[in-house]
Amino acid sequence: MASYLRSWFTSVPAAPPVPNIEEHEPESDDDADTITIKADDDDYDDTPPAFPALNSAQRAATSFPSQSNGPPRILSDKAAVLMPPPPVPVLARRIPGVPATTSSSLSIPLTPNTLTLPTSTTKRVKASKKVQLAPGHGALDWANLKNSGKDLRGVDTLMRIPPSVLKRHNKRDDIWMALYGKVYNVTAYMPYHPGGEKELMRVAGRDGTKLFAATHGWVNAEFMLDNCMVGFMVPEPEPDSD
Numbered sequence: 355m356a357s358y359l360r361s362w363f364t365s366v367p368a369a370p371p372v373p374n375i376e377e378h379e380p381e382s383d384d385d386a387d388t389i390t391i392k393a394d395d396d397d398y399d400d401t402p403p404a405f406p407a408l409n410s411a412q413r414a415a416t417s418f419p420s421q422s423n424g425p426p427r428i429l430s431d432k433a434a435v436l437m438p439p440p441p442v443p444v445l446a447r448r449i450p451g452v453p454a455t456t457s458s459s460l461s462i463p464l465t466p467n468t469l470t471l472p473t474s475t476t477k478r479v480k481a482s483k484k485v486q487l488a489p490g491h492g493a494l495d496w497a498n499l500k501n502s503g504k505d506l507r508g509v510d511t512l513m514r515i516p517p518s519v520l521k522r523h524n525k526r527d528d529i530w531m532a533l534y535g536k537v538y539n540v541t542a543y544m545p546y547h548p549g550g551e552k553e554l555m556r557v558a559g560r561d562g563t564k565l566f567a568a569t570h571g572w573v574n575a576e577f578m579l580d581n582c583m584v585g586f587m588v589p590e591p592e593p594d595s596d
């Protein structure tokens with residue numbers, strides 16, 4: 355057994371010999387076919403080529419004598435001859451809130467009223483007085499009802515209506531009002547009014563033009579209520595003097 359093991363160990367082949375690498379200086383640089391790889395990085399010349407090339411026509415044509423051969427000159431404060439800055443416009447020099455004192459004909463007259471800065475950037479928003487309308491009573495619903503062909507006037511013909519007659523129609527279920535000289539039966543419109551029925555009742559049976567214009571002059575009541583019109587406002591007739 356021991357002899358077997360001995361013979362097994364002694365028959366293991368020996369490791370291959372490590373080659374010994376040595377650096378050699380090239381014998382001669384004159385040989386053009388030989389490319390020599392130098393071991394030391396310090397021997398490389400990393401300077402970039404001159405651009406434009408030193409012997410280029412571009413460089414020869416330059417008008418700066420100091421630049422003829424070297425790299426471009428960097429402008430220093432001393433060497434640079436710069437244009438003076440443009441004059442500052444009069445308006446740019448104004449102080450907000452202070453009227454301009456200049457008498458220049460081109461300056462805009464500044465008054466504290468027009469140019470004072472707002473003291474706050476918060477926009478004051480007037481609280482809306484719109485009411486929650488019942489379902490099915492929006493602007494479109496009213497437009498549909500108005501154009502449905504249903505009689506919303508309650509009268510056969512347009513009439514001449516004096517204030518005394520208008521005054522008789524001042525109840526929730528029979529409400530007329532005058533707007534810009536025309537009289538409307540707004541009974542059907544009541545539940546559709548975004549400002550609520552209470553607001554309309556304030557002008558029930560009287561001329562509501564002033565209040566209407568003060569609240570929402572932009573609303574086109576003439577169009578919205580065209581099928582509710584019952585007549586025109588006229589002055590009260592003179593009592594018979596018999």
Ligand code: HEM
Nearest residue numbers: 482483484540548549553556557562565566569573575578
């Ligand atoms: C019968 C004629 C009238 C029509 C057709 C009418 C129509 C309207 C409409 C379309 C709006 C909504 C406005 C919007 O969206 O900004 C509105 C809102 C309002 N209306 Fe009238 N209106 C009438 C008469 C009046 C009158 C006579 C008053 C006052 C007495 C009044 C008081 C208001 C108010 C307070 C609002 C809410 C405004 C808000 O805070 O946004 N309306 N109305």
